[in-house]
Structures are given as structure tokens and as C-alpha cells.
Amino acid sequence: MAQINSEDILFTVDETPVYASEFVRVYNKNLDLVKDESQKDVDAYLQLFINYKLKLAEAKSLKLDEKGSYKRELKSYRNQLAQNYLTDNTVTDELIEEAYARTKTEVKARHILVRIDETASASDTLAAYMKIVKLRNRLIDEGFDTVKKEVHDGKTIFAEDLGYFSAFKMVYSFENAAYKTQVGDVSQPFRTRFGYHVVQVLDKRPARGTVTVSHIMVEKNKEGDTISDPEARINDIYKKLNQGESFESLAKQFSDDKSSADRGGELSPFSMGQLSSPEFETAAFNLVIVGQVSEPFKTNFGWHIVKLLDKKPVPPLEEIKAELEEKVKQDSRSKIIDETRIQNLMTRYKVPEDQPALSYFVKILNTNYYKQTWELPKKFTGDKLFLTIDTKTYSYQDFGDYILKRQPLFSEKVSFSDIIDISYKTFLEDALKTYQDANLENENQEFADIVGEYRDGLLLFDLMETEIWNAGSRDTVALQAFYDANKDNYYWNKRIDAVIASSVSRKDIKKAAKLLKKDVSIDNIKAKLNVNDEIHVIFTTGILEENHQSLPEDFEFETGMSDIYEFNDGYIVAKVKEVLPKTLKSYDEAKGNVISDFQTDKEDRWMQDLHAKYTVSVNESVLTKVRNLINNQ
Incomplete structure (x- = not known):
């Protein structure tokens, strides 16, 4: 922004200045988020920015910034955000890199602990240390099981198998000892807040990393579902897979997970504990060979079949750095970060x-x-x-x-x-932290900008809720009137009530078409065509709109038997019981869209009122400088 001075005023709202530097910063920040190309035009974006400032002026006119709830939420957010700016990232980054290296390896270990309070006397502390030294020697000479049998009492002395663990599963000092000890060795005595330990490392192995799978899902039954038995349906699909049909094609045709069906069921990579379904994660990670397919299994969402596409080790550091940073700051490692922060503040x-x-x-x-x-x-x-x-x-x-x-x-x-x-020490630390926190906006421009954006965002939310959203959802008389005046916008698309048969075989789909034409029931058609425990035809029934996943784009909406269509690497045929024409939605059926449209219309009229209420004056010479700067970026 070399061509723009910090004092350049782009426009005023009732003589309140808005600086060009703020406009350019916000424009550049939001440029990649704007989907409407017209909004990338400086003048078009300026109108959006003016509207934004008008809303803020109105919020302050209504004294929304004086509400106790607003002040409390802003203070809470500022305090939370400040934590990211109050520490030296150098030490944090070093600890993150160390933690990342350890997440790639799981350690199998056991330990002996002699408990001692952190405030114990010098003589008691020395006695505990001498005891752990003796137990270490016995562990090396006699073996863990013998020592455990004789000394473990679960109160003052513990001898425990810990299994496999990785970073953040133990206190930091224990984790350090475990990772720095070679397999088969016993560490030197070390102290944690629990007392004195020695740790024996038994094994180290690579962590499991991430997995990529495709899946086919059949949702569990909901009220009004046309599929009465999701388990039977998933088993039919599984049989078709075993008959050699394409997993991706079946996912496109039959998976109820609309977000992945178009991609053949493919999901984004995930690690253990990342999804909200342990059963799904277990089934996915149990697959070993790329291309391997699981048997059908059930989760809280319904029934699934998964296919292994890829397995990868622990993701690159860049992908999980934010997660590791949060853990580092909550872990006992945070003491190291805090000590470094205090030392740096004393220097500053x-x-x-x-x-x-x-x-x-x-x-x-x-x-x-x-x-x-x-x-x-x-x-x-x-x-x-x-x-x-x-x-x-x-x-x-x-x-x-x-x-x-x-x-x-x-x-x-x-x-x-x-x-x-x-x-x-505590007085000085508190005073240093308090001073840094109080002056953070002056010391860090990025922090000041983010707090300012959040402050304005809170005001705008309260304003929109008061002026637009609440009115749009509660003013039933106005909503009904809006619906009555705009009925042409609220219609059902053309739909059919139909039975659709799908198969990879044209021969089988022809047989299904003949039977459907004779009004043979679906169960009887299945009995005739799906023989020898093989699934040749799958049916979808119910009321389907245009562009339904089971229908080709060129499907003719006519009653009776349809033509046979090639679709999704297979064939479909439909028996259309009824064609439901484009019809007007009732007020209750259209209510969601009516509310949205009503709010948009109300906001447009409200913005006209704000433009009339406040005087906006644009400095054309500064605007020219802004245009030149942005266009030459």
C-alpha cells in the first residue's frame, strides 16, 4: 500500500472516516472468497463495503455496542484469540516438531514408580531416590515380573505394563524418558509430579497413519422411508459386488451418502479418532490390501460397505500442525513455553x-x-x-x-x-503478562485487525437478528402476504411415482421390464431373477423428482413402462404409476423458501432506508489511488 497514506480517507459516513488502508486490506483478504466476479470489481466491492459500514453505523445508533451480552462475548473472544499472540512461536514450533516426530512412532513400555509428594522434605526425597535406584538394579538383574510380584502395592510403589503409547499420552517428562530410551534398555531414574520412575522400553513401531476408502451407505429407516429393510438392501448390493459388479457404479446408483455417491463413494482421508463412528474407522483400518472390500456392517448412520483405496503413514506436519499446537499448549510442555515467554518479556x-x-x-x-x-x-x-x-x-x-x-x-x-x-516471581510473571495483554493491539497489527473484525461482526449479527431475521421468522401475517404476492416462485418440480429396476445386464433388465409390465410384485420379480444367492436386479420405489440419482437426465416423465436406459455402467427401466405435474406449493410447503425470500426483500428495502438516513461521501481522488493500487497488484 505504498501509494496510500495511513491518513487517506476513502469515504465518510455522517463524517465518520473510513480509511483507504482498511478497505484495501479487507478487499485483498476476501478476494479469494468471492465467487461473484462482479464483486472483484473495486467499485462494486466499494458498494458492499459502504453497506457494511452503514449497518455498523445503525448498530451503534441503536446502542447495540453497549449491551452487556455483546461486551461479554467480545471480551471472551479477545481473551481466547490473544493466547495465540502472547507466546514466542519459536519454542512452540520446536515442541511441535518434536511431538510430530513422536506421533509417528508408538512406544511399548513398562515402568516402576516410587511415589513421593512434590513438596516432600529433602530427606524423604533422597530416600525415594535411593529406593528407585535399587529397584532399577533389581529390574535389570531379576526381570520385571519378579520385581513387580514382590514390590507392587498400588499405593507407594507401582510396577505397571503400559502397552503402546505415543506423544501426549503421558506427562512430558515420562514421554521424554520413554522416547529417549532404546528398545530393551531401562532408563535412568527420573522424576515427575508423581514421584521417581524408571521405564523399560520393550518395542517401538510405526503409527497407523491415515486411510482412504470408498463406501456405499444405506441409511437406517426413517419415518416415510420407502425402503423397509436397509440390511437386506445392503446385503443385495454386497452380493452384486461379489458377482463382479463395479463398486463405484453401485455407489453412484444406490449409496444414500449423497456427498460421496457422485464420486463412486470416495471419502477424504481420515485417521483413527477423526470420525464420529468408531465402527466405521475400525472396519476401514482393518482392510489391508488396496481394493479389498469389507463385509456389510452397521453404524449409527445405517449400513455400510467400504473399499480400501489407499493407506498412508502419519500426515505431513503441515496438515496436523494446528492440532499439535493445541495439544502442546495444554500439555506439561506449556511450562517450557511459559518460561521462555517470561524471559523474552523481561528483555522486551x-x-x-x-x-x-x-x-x-x-x-x-x-x-x-x-x-x-x-x-x-x-x-x-x-x-x-x-x-x-x-x-x-x-x-x-x-x-x-x-x-x-x-x-x-x-x-x-x-x-x-x-x-x-x-x-x-509470580508477581512479576503476572505483571508482565498483564501488560503484554493490555498492549497487544498496539504491539500486533494483525491481532488488532482480527479483533476489530470480530467486534464489527458481533454488532452486525445482533443488528441483522433484530431488524431482519427475527422479523422474517415471526411476522406470520407479513409472510403470508409475501407468499400470496409471489406465488409464482413456489412450485413443485415435475415428479413421478414409480418403480425403478437397475441391473448391469440388459438381458436381466428386459426380464424385469416384462414382469413389471405384467404387474408382477417386486418380491416375486426378485424371486425369479435373483436366484442362486446372486443379485441381478435392485429396485428403487417411491416418488422421485427430476434429476434424482436413480434417473438418467433424458428420462421421459410418462406413465406406464419406460424405455430401457443405459445409466451408470448399467441399465434401468421404470414403471411409472403416476406423473405429478409442476404444481403450486402450499404456504406450509413453501414456508422455508418464503422466509428466506422475505428476509432478502426486507433487507433490500431496509438498506434503501439506511442510505437515506446516513450521508455517505466518497473521496474520488483517494478512490482513484485505490483503483490504481489494486489493479496493479
Whole structure:
């Protein structure tokens, strides 16, 4: 945006400026999302942007930005978004790469744990350490089973088989020991929050990765279904597969998963735990050879057959980086990230490592602190400067009040010096984080832009809900009137009530056509043609609209027996009982479309009112600069 100055005003709404830099940024950001080519035109997009700003002006005129619910939601979103901008991504990325490497390998291990509390005394801690050293030696000399039988009590000493695990399944320090120990070796003693461990690694194997399959689905019965037995239907399809018919062709003809049927049933690659159907995942991963087909199986969605198309190892890092990042931040690894963040903030805000005032606070403590009755001395110099973080200052009084509130946290086991050191560390960390958070919009323009967009989006949602959506769904009188005035827009397409027979064999479809013409029942036709446990013909019945997946595009909508059509690598023939012509929908039948159209019409008229209410003035010279900049990008 070298040709545009930060102060260039593109237009005003009642003298409120809208800057060219904001318009160009939003235009470029949304360019790839716009499907209507006309909206890529700068002038056309400007009209959309003006409408957007008019709505915001109206929202503020209605004081929607002063609502408590709006303020709470914006604050919640800002706090959540800020977490992505408050840490040093370098350390996070290193931990993500390490975690990614570990997700590619599963470790099989067992361990011995001597439990010890994190706040245990030095003597108890030493005793626990010596005990785990002895148990490690016994594990190496005598074997795990012998040691487990003698020492495992499930209270203070644990000897456990852990099976296979990968990254994030154990606390980070345990995971480190397991992955750094060679197969067959026993680690050196290490400590977690549970106590002292040793881990013996038994095996390491590659993770399962992702799988790509095609599937044919027959939905479970719903009210009004014309197929009475989905299990029987999936079994008929399975028999046709075993007869050598194409999986992809059958999926196109009969799969109820409309999102994949046109692609021959192919699904996007997935890993274990990614879908909402464990039964489906298990069946898919149990397939070994590309091209292998499962037997029919049932899930909460209905009945399925799956065909293996591809198996891949753990996806590339780029595909799962966001997921790993979230796990890293929630894992015990986050302590490393936090420590690095604090150190970087101290450097950025020029906070010295030493704090000479701490010695003064050690001196003013006494044994009343342990009794929670301690108070600041009468001659306490509270207004003296204690700490400076960039432009923010803290006084002796600030830190004095802080340690005053923390009296319940410490026992006599903690010295006065440690109390002050621990308290200062937490005080400093909180102060650094608070200052960074409060100044994040000033320090990070991207963050400021995103928060601004969300803020405006919340206002627009409330405005549209108030002015358009609620009125569109609740004003029944206006909706009925709109329907009455626009009935020509609400018609059923032409439909047929028919029985359709499908087969890969022209010979079998001719036989089915003759039997249908003689009014032979579907069950009897199946009995005649689907013999020797082989499925030659499958039937679809019910009311079907134009462009139904079972009908060719050139299908003639006429009563009686249809011609035989080549379709989806096979043949179909239909017996049409009735042709239902294009007919007017009743108000209740058209209500969903009526509401949508009513809201669109209401919004168009409302926008005309906003243009009349607010004065918009476009700076043509700045607009010319914007056009030149965008057209030369």
C-alpha cells in the first residue's frame, strides 16, 4: 500500500472516516472468497463495503455496542484469540516438531514408580531416590515380573505394563524418558509430579497413519422411508459386488451418502479418532490390501460397505500442525513455553534480572506470617518505586499488598527469603503478562485487525437478528402476504411415482421390464431373477423428482413402462404409476423458501432506508489511488 497514506480517507459516513488502508486490506483478504466476479470489481466491492459500514453505523445508533451480552462475548473472544499472540512461536514450533516426530512412532513400555509428594522434605526425597535406584538394579538383574510380584502395592510403589503409547499420552517428562530410551534398555531414574520412575522400553513401531476408502451407505429407516429393510438392501448390493459388479457404479446408483455417491463413494482421508463412528474407522483400518472390500456392517448412520483405496503413514506436519499446537499448549510442555515467554518479556520491557528491593521485604516479615496475622509495618514506605515494566510502574505498596494476601499459601517449612522470592516471581510473571495483554493491539497489527473484525461482526449479527431475521421468522401475517404476492416462485418440480429396476445386464433388465409390465410384485420379480444367492436386479420405489440419482437426465416423465436406459455402467427401466405435474406449493410447503425470500426483500428495502438516513461521501481522488493500487497488484 505504498501509494496510500495511513491518513487517506476513502469515504465518510455522517463524517465518520473510513480509511483507504482498511478497505484495501479487507478487499485483498476476501478476494479469494468471492465467487461473484462482479464483486472483484473495486467499485462494486466499494458498494458492499459502504453497506457494511452503514449497518455498523445503525448498530451503534441503536446502542447495540453497549449491551452487556455483546461486551461479554467480545471480551471472551479477545481473551481466547490473544493466547495465540502472547507466546514466542519459536519454542512452540520446536515442541511441535518434536511431538510430530513422536506421533509417528508408538512406544511399548513398562515402568516402576516410587511415589513421593512434590513438596516432600529433602530427606524423604533422597530416600525415594535411593529406593528407585535399587529397584532399577533389581529390574535389570531379576526381570520385571519378579520385581513387580514382590514390590507392587498400588499405593507407594507401582510396577505397571503400559502397552503402546505415543506423544501426549503421558506427562512430558515420562514421554521424554520413554522416547529417549532404546528398545530393551531401562532408563535412568527420573522424576515427575508423581514421584521417581524408571521405564523399560520393550518395542517401538510405526503409527497407523491415515486411510482412504470408498463406501456405499444405506441409511437406517426413517419415518416415510420407502425402503423397509436397509440390511437386506445392503446385503443385495454386497452380493452384486461379489458377482463382479463395479463398486463405484453401485455407489453412484444406490449409496444414500449423497456427498460421496457422485464420486463412486470416495471419502477424504481420515485417521483413527477423526470420525464420529468408531465402527466405521475400525472396519476401514482393518482392510489391508488396496481394493479389498469389507463385509456389510452397521453404524449409527445405517449400513455400510467400504473399499480400501489407499493407506498412508502419519500426515505431513503441515496438515496436523494446528492440532499439535493445541495439544502442546495444554500439555506439561506449556511450562517450557511459559518460561521462555517470561524471559523474552523481561528483555522486551527492559526489566532487570535482579530486584534489590526484595531484601527489604524479607526483613519486614515475621512469624505472624505463618499465623496469617502479619501486617505491613506502620512505617512502610508504600509510595516508593518497586518495579518498572515499559511504561507501567509498580510501587512498594503494590507488592506489599500482594504478599499480604498470600499468607495462607505458606507454612513454617518455607523460609522468609523463599516466600519473598516465590512471591516476586509470580508477581512479576503476572505483571508482565498483564501488560503484554493490555498492549497487544498496539504491539500486533494483525491481532488488532482480527479483533476489530470480530467486534464489527458481533454488532452486525445482533443488528441483522433484530431488524431482519427475527422479523422474517415471526411476522406470520407479513409472510403470508409475501407468499400470496409471489406465488409464482413456489412450485413443485415435475415428479413421478414409480418403480425403478437397475441391473448391469440388459438381458436381466428386459426380464424385469416384462414382469413389471405384467404387474408382477417386486418380491416375486426378485424371486425369479435373483436366484442362486446372486443379485441381478435392485429396485428403487417411491416418488422421485427430476434429476434424482436413480434417473438418467433424458428420462421421459410418462406413465406406464419406460424405455430401457443405459445409466451408470448399467441399465434401468421404470414403471411409472403416476406423473405429478409442476404444481403450486402450499404456504406450509413453501414456508422455508418464503422466509428466506422475505428476509432478502426486507433487507433490500431496509438498506434503501439506511442510505437515506446516513450521508455517505466518497473521496474520488483517494478512490482513484485505490483503483490504481489494486489493479496493479
